[in-house]
Amino acid sequence: MGGELEIKGLYKSFMVNSQKLSVLEGIDLTVGDGEFVVIVGRSGCGKSTLLKIIAGLEMPESGTLRLAGKPISGPGFDRGMIFQEHRLMPWLTIERNVALGLGRVKKKDRARIARKYLSMVQLEGFENAYPSQLSGGMSQRAAIARALATEPDTLLLDEPFGALDALTKIEMQDELLRIRANQKSMMLMVTHDVDEAVFLADRIVVMSSRPGRVRAIVNIELPEVRDRGSADFAWYKKKIFDYFFEHGSEESTDFTI
Amino acid sequence: MKNKPLSILFSLILPALIFSAWHFATVAELVPTLLLPRLDAVGRTLFEQVSKGSIIKDVSISLSRIIKGYALAVAIGVSLGAVMGMSRIAEKFFSLTFTSIRQIPMMAWVPLLVIWFGIGEKSKVAVIFLASYFPILMNTISGIRRTDNGLLEVGRMYQLSRWEMFRTIYLPSALPSVFVGLKLALGISWMAVVGAEMIAASSGIGFRINDARALMQFPVVFCGMLAIAVVGVLMDAIITAASKLATPWERVR
């Protein structure tokens, strides 16, 4: 088990056309061990940047990040990341892709572990297929298996189902909940799908843009198994939407319902 | 085209047309045989040279020069290209020098190479090396450069070492481009061998062509050209086959 993730006073900017563009400003966020937090915000508000900083792929300019008490200074096996694109190596079979992060594991155990996680995401029988032979949903399952294989305490998900069709997406969300019940890892997910956010999250972080800040944090007090058709579910969705439309001028129709 | 024999037959249509045009143009004396020898004369010369074994000898001598120079170019071009593609610093360090050297026509090197390596085998291999090195280097660099940043991020997430990054991400991603370089370089090395064998050679297909041209034996010149074309096509096919073997994932699409 890992510990909590603590972000304090995070600031990040990029140089764009030799001008400094503040992307994240004053981000304070604490995510508890085993908690599922979903971040929503319009496109370009710095969600991916925030996840990359937590992953250790980008460095913040100021602010502190601690995971289980230790400062984050680069990528580590305590964190796994799932991107919007599956990012499987086209030249590796699915099994080798899933085993990509298993360099520290004994050679003879790698295939066994990869197979275990492939069966967890229901991809038995595809071990020797190449990514190009898989559908979008199957590729994303393989990417999830790859991220799980290293047994990270924290899973970072950057719009992982954004490119999938509506039905596959719902299937994958159920799958993710099943995995979560199994692994008990902390999940930090970015989405622009409010329905998805309310369906999955313990807490929803609403971000505002330019620069990206935490605008509100909403606790979702719904039962573990959620009914998308219930009145409470709709109430939470409306509550989240309202954050984006309350100042009519700032926000636009960037969200799927 | 799915049907293999049919597709080979299809690619033979144009060569057949060219040869028939050649044959009829010379038989009907539309073109003086001084400009274009008759096809049957070339055929007879070819038959003679094959039965004497001289053309086989010439081709194999040139081929061994090409293989030496080319192999050296592949080894250095691919490894240096990989380093330059992966490291901005290495790229900066070499690029000005290489860009300037690349502009120099390979024939301009010949006098220098003769002084450095003498008139023996070494200078001929060196010409072929110089000619085939740059296409391999440039295509390797650009292949490595075009590696998807998203995949590299995955490698970084798993803290792959530089060597593992190269082996599992950069190299496979660059392979198609590397093979483009290998093919280009192979064609160029046949051009170079003809040039190289102008240097005090007494054998080789390039020497044979130069020699026959001086003696106005045009059928022999054409035989040499045909031999280069045929061997070139074969070697190109070998590289194509190697590239298919090296990139099995490209075939399952």
Ligand SMILES: Nc1ncnc2c1ncn2[C@@H]1O[C@H](COP(=O)(O)OP(=O)(O)O)[C@@H](O)[C@H]1O
């Ligand atoms: N490497 C980078 N260099 C320059 N600008 C960047 C870079 N990465 C992201 N940005 C900019 O930072 C802003 C936030 O990007 P991102 O975190 O991808 O947003 P989101 O994921 O919320 O859509 C965007 O304006 C984007 O153009």
Ligand SMILES: [Mg+2]
């Ligand atoms: Mg993003």
